Amino acid sequence: PQTFTAWCNSHLRKAGTQIENIDEDFRDGLKLMLLLEVISGERLPKPERGKMRVHKINNVNKALDFIASKGVKLVSIGAEEIVDGNAKMTLGMIWTIILRFAIQDISVEETSAKEGLLLWCQRKTAPYKNVNVQNFHISWKDGLAFNALIHRHRPELIEYDKLRKDDPVTNLNNAFEVAEKYLDIPKMLDAEDIVGTLRPDEKAIMTYVSCFYHAFSGAQKAETAANRICKVLAVNQENEHLMEDYEKLASDLLEWIKRTIPWLEDRSPQKTIQEMQQKLEDFRDYRRIHKPPKVQEKCQLEINFNTLQTKLRLSNRPAFMPSEGRMVGVEDINTGWQHLEQAEKGYEEWLLNEIRRLERLDHLAEKFRQKASIHESWTEGKEAMLRQKDYETATLSDIKALIRKHEAFESDLAAHQDRVEQIAAIAQELNELDYYDSPSVNARCQKICDQWDVLGSLTHSRREALEKTEKQLETIDELHLEYAKRAAPFNNWMESAMEDLQDMFIVHTIEEIEGLIAAHDQFKSTLPDADKEREAILGIQREAQRIADFNSIKLAGNNPYTSVTPQIINSKWERVQQLVPKRDHALLDEQSKQQSNEHLRRQFASQANIVGPWIQTKMEEIGRISIEMNGTLEDQLNHLKQYEQSIVDYKPNIDVLEQQHQLIQEALIFDNKHTNYTMEHIRVGWEQLLTTIARTINEVENQILTRDAKGISQEQMQEFRASFNHFDKDHGGSLGPEEFKACLISLGYDVENDRQGDAEFNRIMSVVDPNNSGTVTFQAFIDFMSRETTDTDTADQVIASFKVLAGDKNYITAEELRRELPPEQAEYCIARMAPYQGPDAAPGALDYKSFSTALYGESDL
Secondary structure, three states, X not given: OHHHHHHHHHHHHHHOOOOOOOOOOOOOOHXXXXXXXXXXOOOOOOOOOOOOHHHHHHHHHHHHHHHHHOOOOOOOOOHHHHHOOOHHHHHXXXXXXXXXXXXXXXXXXXXXXXXHHHHHHHHHHOOOOOOOOOXXXXXXXXXXXXXXXXHHXXXXXXXXXXXXXXXXXXXXXXXXXXXXXXXXXXXXXXXXXXXXXXXXXXXXXXXXXXXXXHHHHHHHHHHHHHHHHHHHHHHHHHHHHHHHHHHHHHHHHHHHHHHHHHHHHOOOOOOOHHHHHHHHHHHHHHHHHHHHHHHHHHHXXXXXXXXXXXXXXXXXOOOOOOOOOOOOOHHHHHHHHHXXXXXXXXXXXXXXXXXXXXXXXXXXXXXXXXXXXXXXXXXXXXXXXXXXXXXXXXXXXXXXXXXXXXXXXXXXXXXXXXXXXXXXXXXXXXXXXXXXXXXXHHHHHXXXXXXXXXXXXXXXXXXXXXXXXXXOOOOOOHHXXXXXXXXXXXXXXXXXXXXXXXXXXXXXXXXXXXXXXXXXHHHHHOHHHHHHHHHHHHHHHHHHHHHHXXXXXXXXXXXXXXXXXXXXXXXXXHHHHHHHHHHHHHHHHHHHHHHHHHHHHHHHHHXXXXXXXXXXXXXXXXXXXXXXXXXXXXXXXXXXXXXHHHHHHOHHXXXXXXHHHHHHHHOOOOOOOOOOOOHHHHHHHHHHHHHHHHHHHHHHHHHHHHHHHHOOOXXXXXXXXXXXXXXOOXXXXXXXXXXXXXXXXXXXXXXXXXXXXXXXXXXXXXXXXXXXXXXXXXXXXXXXXXXXXXOOOOHHHHHHHHHHHOOOOOOEEHHHHHHHOOXXXXXXXXXXXXXXOOOOOOXXXXXXXXXXXXXXXXXXX
16 A cells, blocks of 8 residues: 555646545545546546535546556456445555556567566666566565666666665665655655565565656656757757858958948049059059958858858758848848959059059140240240330441341241140140149240230330331341341251250150151251251351451441341250250160060060960869769869869969069050950959869868768769769759759659659759759759658657657756756757747746747748
């Protein structure tokens, strides 16, 4: 009775009640029905609440009917005997319940319940000395078997080596107390009773031992369930970690792109060539130093994204879809990158055009200053000369001389008209080209034009005054006049020649400098004729002097008609003679510089014409390799990595090209007819090459991941590759629907063109091409084949595992999770499980079913 009472109470306390006297407390049938509901987990018919004997008999019958419904034969046990408190009948009924619900479920090697329980005890206690379990009575008297059972499963609770066979009471009490305190098994036996009787009660021992079986076999199930959950959670935690890493890298790259684009889009021109050249240098640093690591980051991001998607597929999780505003997707990065390259496009060309414009402006401004200085120098004192009234006191011959002198001046004035127009035209061009110092240029030009108008007006006034006086005066020395007339234009020609010889020039090609040299040679060919003209002019002056000397005439000072003396003519002629060789040297220096530039062009072109086709060839080879893929995946991976190393080893050739390109830019060379490859072509091709080989390597690594995770053999993988390549007719790396159908048929799939075959093919296509792109990649093909041939964990399996930990309840508590799982994963579950809302919810109940489903239904819990 003590054992049965304790056993009943160990179950009744789960319902918040207990019994004191086994004969009395089951008489009304209420607690009997409650006991059956607790141990079976099922509902019995509603009990009758009346106090009369008939009500009690009806309730006990409901309990006995339930026991019979479980396949138990109740021999000579009737409801009336139980209601009347018949102890023997009551204990017989309880033993029947224990046999059916506590012992009959024990199954060890298809034996009966009792034999199964005995076999389990023998196996668990086999390694222990002094223990030999042969039955459920005298084998347990010394207490060592009980202690051995506990020590086998929970060695930290029992110090087995310190127990003595000759102290059975201590042994028994030790086992009973430990079981009650740590294993939640109530004390059902009395140590003194067992030791004091010849043969202990077999039913009592079996009842008590069955509690150990249930306690320990439950723990084993819990451990198995806990391991399964840990494994699933570990996969999820790793995937979340990968998502966070991807998000951080993607956000940083996008931030860099957003910072860089405004800088590239800023096309505000600078005032000086030095400032623009600094901007060009900054751009070169960006292309050479700052951008290449970002290209690698972008490539690494795509690889990380692909690896993450592969791992999610392998663990039967949905694909990782970054949501707008919270995560950065590969599409966002690609869009940002396109904007960056759009902004970058034309930036270098704009910089070089700006430098050309500023160079042209500097040249024009210098030309303006030079012509303005020459003109201002010529006009110096001209106003004062035109304003003087010397004709009022002159002799007739003086007047004639003044008139002739004024005519010569007018001729001079007209010759200078061209230069004034040139000055105004240059000022206008500087304004149109937005020259930064236009205000001072305009002020100087205005001053020259105003003064020119004044000179014109004064010249006209003086001529009128001289002609008015001329009517009263005549006589003039013809030779002086002729001298003056020929000297003035010749003097102007020499001034123009000196101006042209000192004129600045800017050229960009050998043809342009050769044109200037030809023009200079043409000018030099006119010098002999000019020298003859000079001799003729000086001859006139000598002839006048000879006649004066011959006729003893004293000439009053210099030629009255002109200020251009023979000394001035000779001095300027000498200056022209000096300037010609200087011009020769300047033109030859420029010719040498252009030849050097041509050498730089050819040097760059010869290297670019090797590197460009090399990059193109490598791109084609990678395309072939990714289609052929011979040998094991590890062989392919090693081959690709060696191939990648050979590409990386080629980098010095790119660097040489960069150095030559920099020399070309420093020499301000803007075009190159010897090659179709620009540095930008080479850079873009090189970056594409590195990105393509990295992607191809990543594809093989993902195939290895798939193979290892799914247990695919190397032969299967090669067979999959051979099948795929056979139907990939255009070697594009993917199959169209019809090619894929042919491939499936060759592998034994029934997808022929009938209703059943079409339905099966549509199902397969929804798996391998979820986005309806119309193509099937090799990776999607492998994933499908591996999923068809291997087993994976599912949400239902995880739910079943949690149900074991929860002791068959529909919910689980935080306390149970902390007891059954490692700390980190227990807290992971507690933080993510929603409260359980079912009708049988207890305080603090957590919903493990929706949590398990979410593991397989969302990428982010």
